């Protein structure tokens with residue numbers, strides 16, 4: 001798929017991220033696409049809360065589909081932000097080996113998750129940073145961080 005198509009799916013993922021923000025969750029969205037017919041199989045967003053940090057957008061996408069829908073090589077996961085190593089590991093174990101994301105996560109990663117795992121580097125077939133909405137999206141993401149930091153550290157506005 002070309003860059004324009006990647007951007008199209010990443011914008012859908014961005015809309016998912018906005019839904020998360022409305023619920024005061026971390027604004028990250030993900031879309032699962034079948035590369036063969038270019039149809040969206042599922043989309044979802046981060047539902048992380050302090051009671052659990054496991055409900056990342058990519059995990060939530062996988063949670064909404066049936067095992068039979070995972071047809072190995074045909075699926076591409078689109079994430080607004082570079083996925084964390086937990087999500088990458090989970091998706092690779094399910095046989096999803098194509099990753100496209102809109103932005104590196106410089107807050108979290110000084111290096112790519114692939115740099116710390118030769119296993120993932122060997123398994124993953126596509127790993128592309130499209131970098132298509134960095135300014136707007138990063139503002140959205142940073143806003144969340146600021147609000148979250150204020151809440152966690154009990155700082156009044």
Ligand SMILES: [Zn+2]
Nearest residue numbers: 056083084087
């Ligand atoms: Zn994750």
